Amino acid sequence: MIKKLIILGIDGMDKDVVVRYKDKLPHLYGLMKKNGFPHLTSVFPADTMPAWSTIYTGMDPSEHGIINFVNVGAKNNTYKPLVFDDSAFKGKTFWDVLNQHGISCAVILPMNIKEGWEINGLMITRPYEGKIRVYPQNRESFYNPRFDILGTEGKFTSEKDLAGLRDEFFAKVNEEIRLTRLAIENEDADVLFSYFSTTDGIQHDFWRHCDPNHPEYPGSNEYGNVIRDMYVAMDEYVGEVMEKQPDTPLLIMSDHGHGARPVYTVRINELLRRGGFLTPKGGGDGSKPSAKKKIKKAIKKAALGIVKGIGLPKWAMKLAKKFPVWKSLFASAADFDWDKTQAYLSDLSALKNYSYGGIRLNDNVADKDALADKIIEYLKPVKIESEEKNLFEWIVRTNTFYHGPYLNKYPEIIYQMDERWGGEWELGKNVFEKGGFMYMMSPGGHRWRTAVLMTNNLKLEKQNYEMTDIYEIIMGALDQ
């Protein structure tokens, strides 16, 4: 039995989605209501790996450094997936710190942790290099975590296999719940933390099937309630925990919200070009496409056709992540005259068409802060085409936002645009384009402001929380 605190971490659970389905989610909605609907804002960028790192350590991403922006302006293509090992976390996570104070912890399937380590309590790792590890090892046969279920990512790869993909997500959540339930009932520990992965993935893959307002909504379909049902699965389990441990403090949070990936795109580099901050190769307005650019366009068009026709979200996304050749289709350093270019869109939102992103300044800029301020002043008043609304919700110099030692991993300027609009790399006649690309491959996307935060038997002191506060909430809950 868990004595002092139960923490359930639910990847990508969105506050607005809980409200949308509130009639089916009495426990989640009830807890949110009880707490006065507190706000929880994710880290920047609102991605899974940096956000959980922040929850574990209380440090923001500029402090823990688990972030990855690709600098497409780098002379040689330095695209690398984010690499880190357990040494980034060992000894620094809330459960390690609690252990140091004599508080035992059960940690179930923690995101970001690879091989795991021996702790005072229990740790069951996520699948990593073909294995799920249990510490202490003699508990392995008791839990028997199912690698065949939890380690299946990417088995179903095409639109035809959506039913299989859906079933895979539900098998996974059931296994995550089974392990958590066993640990809550059988571990004699003070604190339990369990991580649930499936809300995020299912929203990425099924958003357009569940959202009648999405431009790619296929009409009434057999997957129309898949996202709701995943939330229901979590809701029922939260209800079970509250029923079985009615007096135990309970903390539930997500790492970021989730919604439709923007389907409209805005050409940030084109805006920069018009402001005189970016010069295409060969000068001019870049309207005379080079042969290479034409080829790129043709490939992109063909890829789009394939995506629309047979659909291949999973493997296409994986390819885009893994192979620079895909990245170079969308964002190529060869497009610009680098001697005359001062600023350009950071990879982040160009590749993902997210509404948040950054602008990087060229290495040859002498006073970067002054230039950043000038660009911000230029972009701030930009209005969305044929609307009175500003495009940028906020746009700031990154070193006024974060201050840690890994700040140099960030572009110099970061921004959040209107959520309908995603960043696009290419130059063109129109700045605003009501047509994107990435949303077809992965229709769901992360949101920054709408993570969830709920508690039971644990008072929240504020109305607005940052992801960096979670660590303090955990420590505070155990002080009493």
Ligand SMILES: [Zn+2]
């Ligand atoms: Zn995600």
